Amino acid sequence: MSWQSGIAKNITFIVTKDCQLACKYCYLVGKNEKERMSWDIARAAIDYIISHEKDPIFAYESVIFDFIGGEPFLEINLIDKICDYLKTEMFRRNHHWFNSYRFSFSTNGINYDSEKVQRFIKKNHEHLSIGITIDGTEKKHDLNRIYKNSEHGSYNDVARNIPLWIKQFPDGGTKVTISSPDIPYICDSVLHLYGLGIHQVNINCVFEDVWKEGDDKLFEEQLMQLADAIIDGGYYQDYACSFFSEHIGKPLDAKLENQNWCGAGRMLSIDAAGNFYPCTRFAGYSLRSKKPIIIGNVRDGIDKNKLRPFLTLDRTTQSPKECVDCEVASGCAWCQGENYDAADTNTFYQRATAICKMHKARVRANNYYWNKLYRKLELEGEREEFEKHRLRLSEANNKREVKPEIC
Amino acid sequence: MLQYLIILLDRTSTSFCHYNLTPSPSDPPTPFRGRERSRELISLETLRQGIRFGMMENLMIQYVYPDCELPAEYAEVIESIDHSKIKSLPLTPPKEGRTDTDVWVTESIKDIKAEVPVVWRTDKQNLFDSEADIIKALENVPRLNVVLTDVESFTDEDFAAYKSLLEKLSKAIEQMYVNGKAPQLNLLTDRMMLQKMNNCGAGDTTITLAPNGKFYVCPAFYYEDEKDSVGDLEHGLDIKNKQLYKLEYAPICRHCDAYQCKRCVWLNRKMTLEVNTPSHEQCVLAHLERNASRELLLNIRKHGKFLPEQEEIKEIDYLDPFDRRDTWQ
Numbered sequence: 247m248s249w250q251s252g253i254a255k256n257i258t259f260i261v262t263k264d265c266q267l268a269c270k271y272c273y274l275v276g277k278n279e280k281e282r283m284s285w286d287i288a289r290a291a292i293d294y295i296i297s298h299e300k301d302p303i304f305a306y307e308s309v310i311f312d313f314i315g316g317e318p319f320l321e322i323n324l325i326d327k328i329c330d331y332l333k334t335e336m337f338r339r340n341h342h343w344f345n346s347y348r349f350s351f352s353t354n355g356i357n358y359d360s361e362k363v364q365r366f367i368k369k370n371h372e373h374l375s376i377g378i379t380i381d382g383t384e385k386k387h388d389l390n391r392i393y394k395n396s397e398h399g400s401y402n403d404v405a406r407n408i409p410l411w412i413k414q415f416p417d418g419g420t421k422v423t424i425s426s427p428d429i430p431y432i433c434d435s436v437l438h439l440y441g442l443g444i445h446q447v448n449i450n451c452v453f454e455d456v457w458k459e460g461d462d463k464l465f466e467e468q469l470m471q472l473a474d475a476i477i478d479g480g481y482y483q484d485y486a487c488s489f490f491s492e493h494i495g496k497p498l499d500a501k502l503e504n505q506n507w508c509g510a511g512r513m514l515s516i517d518a519a520g521n522f523y524p525c526t527r528f529a530g531y532s533l534r535s536k537k538p539i540i541i542g543n544v545r546d547g548i549d550k551n552k553l554r555p556f557l558t559l560d561r562t563t564q565s566p567k568e569c570v571d572c573e574v575a576s577g578c579a580w581c582q583g584e585n586y587d588a589a590d591t592n593t594f595y596q597r598a599t600a601i602c603k604m605h606k607a608r609v610r611a612n613n614y615y616w617n618k619l620y621r622k623l624e625l626e627g628e629r630e631e632f633e634k635h636r637l638r639l640s641e642a643n644n645k646r647e648v649k650p651e652i653c
Numbered sequence: 654m655l656q657y658l659i660i661l662l663d664r665t666s667t668s669f670c671h672y673n674l675t676p677s678p679s680d681p682p683t684p685f686r687g688r689e690r691s692r693e694l695i696s697l698e699t700l701r702q703g704i705r706f707g708m709m710e711n712l713m714i715q716y717v718y719p720d721c722e723l724p725a726e727y728a729e730v731i732e733s734i735d736h737s738k739i740k741s742l743p744l745t746p747p748k749e750g751r752t753d754t755d756v757w758v759t760e761s762i763k764d765i766k767a768e769v770p771v772v773w774r775t776d777k778q779n780l781f782d783s784e785a786d787i788i789k790a791l792e793n794v795p796r797l798n799v800v801l802t803d804v805e806s807f808t809d810e811d812f813a814a815y816k817s818l819l820e821k822l823s824k825a826i827e828q829m830y831v832n833g834k835a836p837q838l839n840l841l842t843d844r845m846m847l848q849k850m851n852n853c854g855a856g857d858t859t860i861t862l863a864p865n866g867k868f869y870v871c872p873a874f875y876y877e878d879e880k881d882s883v884g885d886l887e888h889g890l891d892i893k894n895k896q897l898y899k900l901e902y903a904p905i906c907r908h909c910d911a912y913q914c915k916r917c918v919w920l921n922r923k924m925t926l927e928v929n930t931p932s933h934e935q936c937v938l939a940h941l942e943r944n945a946s947r948e949l950l951l952n953i954r955k956h957g958k959f960l961p962e963q964e965e966i967k968e969i970d971y972l973d974p975f976d977r978r979d980t981w982q
Contacts, residue, residue: 555927
């Protein structure tokens with residue numbers, strides 16, 4: 247659950263398309279060193295956004311300003327200037343967001359300890375959400391997260407910054423991405439991250455069609471091992487792994503539970519050219535085979551007609567019959583951008599289903615997890631206490647500043 | 654389910670709908686930008702194959718003619734199957750319907766007379782200035798279909814002008830009914846007669862065959878980009894994501910009761926980038942028509958029994974169903 251989930255507007259500045267890394271699973275196919283956001287574009291975007299406080303598009307109680315790349319902290323000078331300007335303008339215009347805003351970052355963590363980044367953190371700490379991406383064990387991490395133009399893994403350069411990050415953000419969570427080659431390392435990796443002091447591990451399988459025959463079985467086995475380790479090791483008390491949730495794996499009512507999963511269209515992304523996107527995944531550098539979907543720009547504003555299909559999109563309209571009728575549908579995620587990129591036509595109304603067998607494997611392991619955990623708690627007479635503790639954790643999570651599981 | 658096959662007899666076949674044969678400067682880039690359409694007559698063999706396809710699929714064929722004469726040998730092939738003919742109304746007098754034409758298309762309705770339905774393609778300003786001509790035309794044609802060619806440019810001021818025009822036309826039509834006539838104007842009389850959506854149907858009930866032997870969702874898709882085909886005569890139809898052309902896969906439209914709306918999938922794609930999602934402008938125009946039709950129905954009924962089997966059109970407080978999306982389940 248992210249900060250002010252559902253009542254916060256997500257506004258993303260794509261400050262650079264450059265990154266020190268070239269992760270093998272990265273969906274950003276068009277990264278480059280040239281497209282860096284200028285201050286003029288950033289300021290024009292802020293002026294547009296802040297001056298449209300009453301517009302329904304921005305009529306949210308709170309706001310999360312996301313900074314992404316590439317690697318956002320490569321542009322720390324610009325980010326610092328943007329954040330100062332945002333604060334000043336929100337205050338000067340008496341904007342209601344001044345009382346409820348966050349600056350959010352998902353970083354590879356490599357220059358987390360740099361002087362400039364640390365100075366920025368100290369200056370804005372109260373309003374910061376920072377997630378460092380570390381994929382697990384050194385082996386698992388370095389399998390994918392390698393430096394560009396080399397096969398050199400980045401684990402050591404990230405792991406050295408984890409203690410500082412945990413100290414500054416004790417509730418910080420990490421986001422782990424699973425692709426086909428990563429499956430054998432899932433269990434060890436989650437336990438490794440717990441060992442580093444990270445209490446919230448958010449994991450998701452990539453949505454792209456990368457899965458091989460038998461991956462679902464391997465995935466299931468890894469999750470079963472992980473379930474045993476978490477329960478037998480007592481980690482369930484204070485640690486969380488997003489793979490296990492009581493809310494997944496149930497049928498969904500076609501009418502009453504028809505919401506779209508993805509927030510595309512409710513979010514707003516801005517790139518270096520000053521173009522607006524319904525989500526970063528619709529920017530050109532994210533798309534393998536489709537043209538970007540641009541919904542406006544900092545000069546002309548937002549073309550609301552182009553937002554209409556996003557804001558009226560529901561689950562059943564975009565899903566094939568097998569998904570609508572699926573008995574384990576709840577928790578099966580999708581990415582609107584990947585749906586668009588993989589679709590047979592230029593539509594995002596065609597749900598990509600590459601993740602289907604992985605979701606079903608997750609559901610089986612998840613059922614095992616909860617059956618095993620509840621039996622253990624009942625036998626030990628601790629179930630009631632566990633429920634109370636979980637409620638407290640859940641409330642704390644609502645305030646916690648972690649990135650959403652998906653995206 | 655497919656019911657109609659539109660056959661464009663030539664690349665310069667007349668437009669009978671929202672699209673222009675030559676893109677306007679505001680249109681997105683296309684392979685044809687900046688140049689007039691050159692003629693490309695459908696070959697006799699393609700025409701024969703198209704007719705054969707229509708027969709095998711049980712489709713009603715509609716031929717769309719160019720302004721020029723067709724070679725004599727085409728007549729026999731064209732007449733080999735039951736069909737409708739859509740032609741451009743000649744500008745020179747007499748402006749009267751010919752017996753072999755089923756629908757006339759025109760860009761001027763001044764002093765028009767015809768024995769068959771007329772499609773009038775017009776921009777908004779011409780429409781707003783043509784109240785008297787429309788009323789006169791309704792006396793002289795069995796049906797007038799108004800097609801706006803600049804829906805995307807409507808502003809709030811234009812919506813107000815449109816509403817005002819519909820109110821005036823409604824009064825005139827009411828009087829015609831009182832006088833025992835039954836004029837048909839798509840903008841006002843269709844909704845009174847309908848009990849469910851009756852839209853264009855491109856990609857769902859209707860498909861288009863172009864002179865190049867390829868199928869398109871509708872003529873506009875062909876004119877916008879010839880590469881945007883959905884099959885050909887050799888391999889048959891291949892409409893990807895064809896469900897998106899159906900009403901039940903259109904989240905806004907399936908909650909709507911502006912049954913007379915064209916629901917133009919080409920305009921949808923042009924303005925919202927999705928074929929199943931109408932623009933704000935298309936929705937507001939359709940609702941202004943719907944609401945004016947409601948008033949017309951109520952007013953005609955004040956004079957006596959009229960369409961007793963039709964339910965009253967409900968009063969609503971919105972013009973764009975998109976604004977009501979939070980109430981949908």
